[in-house]
Amino acid sequence: MAVNPVYHQTKDRLLDEMTLITFAKKDPERFGPLYTKYHEQIFRYIYQRVDDQELAFDVTSQVFVKALNNLHKYEYRGVPFSSWLYRIAKSELYQAFRDRKARKTVNVENMHVFEMIEEFDEDDSNENKKKLIDCLANLDYADMQLLELRYFEKRSYREIGEILEITENNAKVKSFRALKKLKNLFVK
Amino acid sequence: MKNLKILVNREKLSKDYIQSKANFGHVLSQVKNLKPPVWKTPWFYGPIAIAVVLISLSVIAFQPVENEKMATLHESNISERSINNNKPIIAIASSFELDTPSNEEIIPPKKAGKINETEHEEIFIYKEVFNDSDNLPSSEFISPKNTAPVKEENTLSPYPNIEGVFTSEIPIDKLCSSTGIVTSKAKVISFSIQYFNGSKDVIEKVRGSSLSKAICNFIRKYNLKSMIFITSIVGLTEKGSHISIPSLNYIPI
Numbered sequence: 001m002a003v004n005p006v007y008h009q010t011k012d013r014l015l016d017e018m019t020l021i022t023f024a025k026k027d028p029e030r031f032g033p034l035y036t037k038y039h040e041q042i043f044r045y046i047y048q049r050v051d052d053q054e055l056a057f058d059v060t061s062q063v064f065v066k067a068l069n070n071l072h073k074y075e076y077r078g079v080p081f082s083s084w085l086y087r088i089a090k091s092e093l094y095q096a097f098r099d100r101k102a103r104k105t106v107n108v109e110n111m112h113v114f115e116m117i118e119e120f121d122e123d124d125s126n127e128n129k130k131k132l133i134d135c136l137a138n139l140d141y142a143d144m145q146l147l148e149l150r151y152f153e154k155r156s157y158r159e160i161g162e163i164l165e166i167t168e169n170n171a172k173v174k175s176f177r178a179l180k181k182l183k184n185l186f187v188k
Numbered sequence: 189m190k191n192l193k194i195l196v197n198r199e200k201l202s203k204d205y206i207q208s209k210a211n212f213g214h215v216l217s218q219v220k221n222l223k224p225p226v227w228k229t230p231w232f233y234g235p236i237a238i239a240v241v242l243i244s245l246s247v248i249a250f251q252p253v254e255n256e257k258m259a260t261l262h263e264s265n266i267s268e269r270s271i272n273n274n275k276p277i278i279a280i281a282s283s284f285e286l287d288t289p290s291n292e293e294i295i296p297p298k299k300a301g302k303i304n305e306t307e308h309e310e311i312f313i314y315k316e317v318f319n320d321s322d323n324l325p326s327s328e329f330i331s332p333k334n335t336a337p338v339k340e341e342n343t344l345s346p347y348p349n350i351e352g353v354f355t356s357e358i359p360i361d362k363l364c365s366s367t368g369i370v371t372s373k374a375k376v377i378s379f380s381i382q383y384f385n386g387s388k389d390v391i392e393k394v395r396g397s398s399l400s401k402a403i404c405n406f407i408r409k410y411n412l413k414s415m416i417f418i419t420s421i422v423g424l425t426e427k428g429s430h431i432s433i434p435s436l437n438y439i440p441i
Contacts, residue, residue, distance in 0.1 A: 039206070039207070039210045040203060040206050040207065040210075047201070051193055053201070057209050064212075069219050104192050105194075107195045107198050108197075133194055136194060137192055
């Protein structure tokens with residue numbers, strides 16, 4: 001399965017990014033390039049999980065406010081800056097679900113449904129598509145998140161681990177388990 | 189998952205549209221307008237620091253006054269007891285803070301003169317000694333000049349004792365005697381004892397007034413020259429009511 005190439009960066013690009021972060025730590029106005037670089041990805045990550053567009057823009061804005069406010073605490077650990085932003089985004093999303101009573105949403109495309117049905121070795125019928133969507137709705141939110149990150153957003157296990165604050169191996173194991181659960185629900 | 193909304197093939201937003209909504213200036217202004225949390229401001233730590241300093245100063249300032257008061261009270265108690273030396277034990281009982289629950293009856297002070305019922309007309313003067321290290325009162329009996337030497341006897345005193353020993357060091361044989369804890373006002377029916385059993389400190393509830401052989405063995409083996417505590421002493425009065433009796437502590441030797 002092809003994974004999201006945005007996350008994977010060369011060492012040189014990571015170091016360039018680190019330079020930008022160092023400048024931004026001294027002067028918040030120099031955070032601009034990082035904001036421009038990551039605004040779209042973070043927005044898409046959030047918009048994938050809420051149904052209100054304005055709320056998604058608002059939460060995205062909050063993510064960058066928090067990031068800028070806590071930039072002095074950021075430490076480079078050999079992974080892209082985006083993983084830190086995703087973690088903030090995850091926390092802001094939970095806060096939005098809690099405080100603004102936002103509805104947890106999952107965006108599924110026909111292609112994703114088709115790929116999953118193929119993975120289960122089943123027919124690509126309309127009935128099966130409907131059944132799979134019902135099964136997705138019955139999954140735990142944690143399992144749903146793993147499937148979303150891995151199969152809908154095509155992220156690597158390493159990136160999933162960074163976002164969910166678990167190890168790469170754990171992300172792999174959990175993703176397989178979530179898929180197995182979905183398959184069990186689907187086959188029943 | 190009741191709150192989960194599944195959207196199929198939602199219209200994708202274009203890159204240009206998302207970029208048009210990006211506003212770094214707004215983010216910057218929000219960051220500049222953010223106020224630090226209350227607990228990070230000097231207004232939070234200032235009053236706390238002042239309060240701590242004031243409390244420390246007041247504790248230091250009042251400490252000598254308390255000590256002076258205690259010393260004065262102590263001296264007056266001793267002199268009073270010397271004058272009323274025919275009823276010394278009464279003063280002892282009243283000068284101690286008795287560990288008695290409020291809902292139980294407290295031993296009333298013994299009537300003067302009862303001590304004279306003993307065969308020997310010995311005069312005991314009770315002296316409280318404050319240990320400098322922990323400021324806890326310990327006690328000892330001193331005999332004034334021209335009086336008979338101190339004799340530890342099982343006199344029926346209103347203050348609980350074992351074989352006439354009220355506190356501090358006690359020979360192990362006396363501690364383990366069958367007489368046990370006695371007081372003139374009530375018959376001791378139960379008490380708790382805290383001692384070291386070789387591995388940990390245990391608190392054991394004992395029925396009756398004397399220590400069992402098993403406890404005595406532990407004390408003999410592990411507690412010589414270390415403090416044991418006898419607490420929650422319950423006595424049965426002649427009228428049949430239960431009373432709480434002040435605690436005891438001993439150093440078995």
